Amino acid sequence: MKKTIFLLPVAALAACSGGEQQPQRPNIIVILADDLGFGDVSAYGSTTISTPNIDRLAHEGVCFNNGYATSSTSTPSRYALMTGMYPWKNSEAKILPGDAPLIISPQQYTLPKMMQENGYYTGAIGKWHLGMGTGNVNWNERVTPGANEIGFDYSCLIAATNDRVPTVYVENGNVVGLEADDPIEVSYKENFEGEPTALTNPEMLKLEWSHGHNNSIVNGIPRIGFMKGGKNARWVDEDMADYFVGKVRNFIDEHKGSPFFLYYGLHQPHVPRTPNARFVGSTTMGARGDAIVEADWCVGEVLKTLEEAGILENTLVIFTSDNGPVLNDGYKDMAEELAGDHDPKGGLRGGKYSLFDAGTHIPLFAYWKGTIKPTVSNALFCQMDLPASLGKLTGGKVPEGLDSQDLLSVLLGKSEKGRENLVVEAQGKMALRAGDWVMIPPYKGPKRNRTKNELGNLSEYGLFNLTQEPAQQTNLAASEPEMLEKMKTQFFDLTKGYYKADVEEVELK
Numbered sequence: 299m300k301k302t303i304f305l306l307p308v309a310a311l312a313a314c315s316g317g318e319q320q321p322q323r324p325n326i327i328v329i330l331a332d333d334l335g336f337g338d339v340s341a342y343g344s345t346t347i348s349t350p351n352i353d354r355l356a357h358e359g360v361c362f363n364n365g366y367a368t369s370s371t372s373t374p375s376r377y378a379l380m381t382g383m384y385p386w387k388n389s390e391a392k393i394l395p396g397d398a399p400l401i402i403s404p405q406q407y408t409l410p411k412m413m414q415e416n417g418y419y420t421g422a423i424g425k426w427h428l429g430m431g432t433g434n435v436n437w438n439e440r441v442t443p444g445a446n447e448i449g450f451d452y453s454c455l456i457a458a459t460n461d462r463v464p465t466v467y468v469e470n471g472n473v474v475g476l477e478a479d480d481p482i483e484v485s486y487k488e489n490f491e492g493e494p495t496a497l498t499n500p501e502m503l504k505l506e507w508s509h510g511h512n513n514s515i516v517n518g519i520p521r522i523g524f525m526k527g528g529k530n531a532r533w534v535d536e537d538m539a540d541y542f543v544g545k546v547r548n549f550i551d552e553h554k555g556s557p558f559f560l561y562y563g564l565h566q567p568h569v570p571r572t573p574n575a576r577f578v579g580s581t582t583m584g585a586r587g588d589a590i591v592e593a594d595w596c597v598g599e600v601l602k603t604l605e606e607a608g609i610l611e612n613t614l615v616i617f618t619s620d621n622g623p624v625l626n627d628g629y630k631d632m633a634e635e636l637a638g639d640h641d642p643k644g645g646l647r648g649g650k651y652s653l654f655d656a657g658t659h660i661p662l663f664a665y666w667k668g669t670i671k672p673t674v675s676n677a678l679f680c681q682m683d684l685p686a687s688l689g690k691l692t693g694g695k696v697p698e699g700l701d702s703q704d705l706l707s708v709l710l711g712k713s714e715k716g717r718e719n720l721v722v723e724a725q726g727k728m729a730l731r732a733g734d735w736v737m738i739p740p741y742k743g744p745k746r747n748r749t750k751n752e753l754g755n756l757s758e759y760g761l762f763n764l765t766q767e768p769a770q771q772t773n774l775a776a777s778e779p780e781m782l783e784k785m786k787t788q789f790f791d792l793t794k795g796y797y798k799a800d801v802e803e804v805e806l807k
């Protein structure tokens with residue numbers, strides 16, 4: 299038989315042989331909401347709130363039923379995502395004040411640095427909360443080291459949280475809109491003479507505090523910490539979503555031609571909840587519900603921008619939340635009173651600050667149009683696994699010894715083989731999730747804090763089967779002694795040198 303030789307175009311040849319021509323690497327966007335609970339998105343079945351844009355990621359991507367943050371508060375949770383290391387291995391990874399130094403060393407491995415070294419253009423926009431500078435920050439000069447020193451080519455951030463001073467945007471280390479004749483001063487110890495606080499000038503408040511949050515007043519809202527000056531640089535809370543969406547749009551438009559990595563830290567629905575007037579009244583739940591709808595709009599804007607730039611099919615979008623939900627986190631914004639039938643925990647137990655499941659069991663979706671097939675995944679996946687998994691996806695170098703696990707095939711919905719276990723953390727206390735089970739060692743301390751969230755301080759060992767009972771009401775420690783022993787052995791092995799039976803309670807003032 300005569301042999302026929304087909305001549306293929308050069309590009310096709312390269313693609314077939316898997317040789318020189320690399321497939322184009324996707325852009326990656328990680329959207330991290332702040333305090334958004336498992337029950338706060340309609341994707342997991344909540345009928346009391348509608349989040350169509352977030353749901354689109356869930357329904358057309360991988361919807362994780364067992365997605366986790368490492369921690370039930372922001373700083374440690376973000377630390378793990380950024381470094382691929384358990385935050386309880388770094389004693390500084392706890393809720394930081396707004397003037398705290400950067401807790402990630404510029405020598406340390408980070409997810410953005412890996413992406414940057416790998417040819418990606420990298421950006422961080424929105425909430426930071428990993429510290430800036432080296433202590434005693436002078437906000438009138440470039441604040442360094444910060445995001446730009448640990449792997450981000452571009453950054454536009456709020457230093458800590460939207461309830462902490464300084465209430466200014468920091469772009470590439472510089473306070474935006476700062477005027478030389480009105481320098482900023484910040485203190486977490488004492489007020490500056492003559493500056494109004496919630497205690498001295500309650501008549502200036504448009505939002506009242508319920509616990510904490512009675513220091514400097516900015517934009518009619520009392521904050522944590524004291525600040526002076528920088529009047530024209532101060533943010534307007536109600537415009538924050540628009541401000542950051544604008545920055546995200548610019549970032550995508552400017553870098554659509556090259557692979558980029560974008561970390562977008564939404565400030566919603568963290569307190570103070572200040573949705574733009576466009577969203578006020580969009581739910582019956584008051585500011586918290588309206589802030590979630592605003593966050594959903596932000597996600598929609600990201601997708602729209604990608605579509606308009608023609609790069610939606612070449613972008614992996616990961617959506618998640620830094621920790622579980624809370625209703626009253628220190629302001630009288632009626633979140634509790636107006637919640638109605640809405641359960642932000644989505645049937646789980648606990649919430650923000652808690653060792654119970656709702657503290658760290660959060661919404662997680664991975665969306666990549668045309669590549670990821672709509673999938674519901676029950677695999678255990680933690681945000682801390684993003685560094686190793688995204689390294690695998692993009693060819694980035696992942697060092698030995700990280701706690702981050704390469705679960706790329708889980709992330710892309712091709713495998714259900716997730717983590718075998720995960721140590722979760724709440725204000726220095728730790729618990730173990732493994733398989734269907736959760737083991738919580740006994741800890742002293744109150745059952746609830748000022749938020750009324752249950753903290754998970756148990757007087758005896760707690761053992762719960764999450765598949766049988768997501769609400770963690772039945773302690774099986776006595777009836778399942780073998781499982782308890784197995785979990786304890788694993789837990790003490792994993793946390794060796796770090797576990798402390800006595801952890802001082804972090805008091806919310």
Ligand code: NG6
Nearest residue numbers: 371372459509510511627628806807
């Ligand atoms: C607490 C604040 C709370 C919130 C939290 C950090 C008080 C009483 N409470 O100390 O409002 O800011 O810190 O939240 O001040 S997180 O999501 O950034 O971890």
Ligand code: CA
Nearest residue numbers: 332333372620
């Ligand atoms: Ca948070």
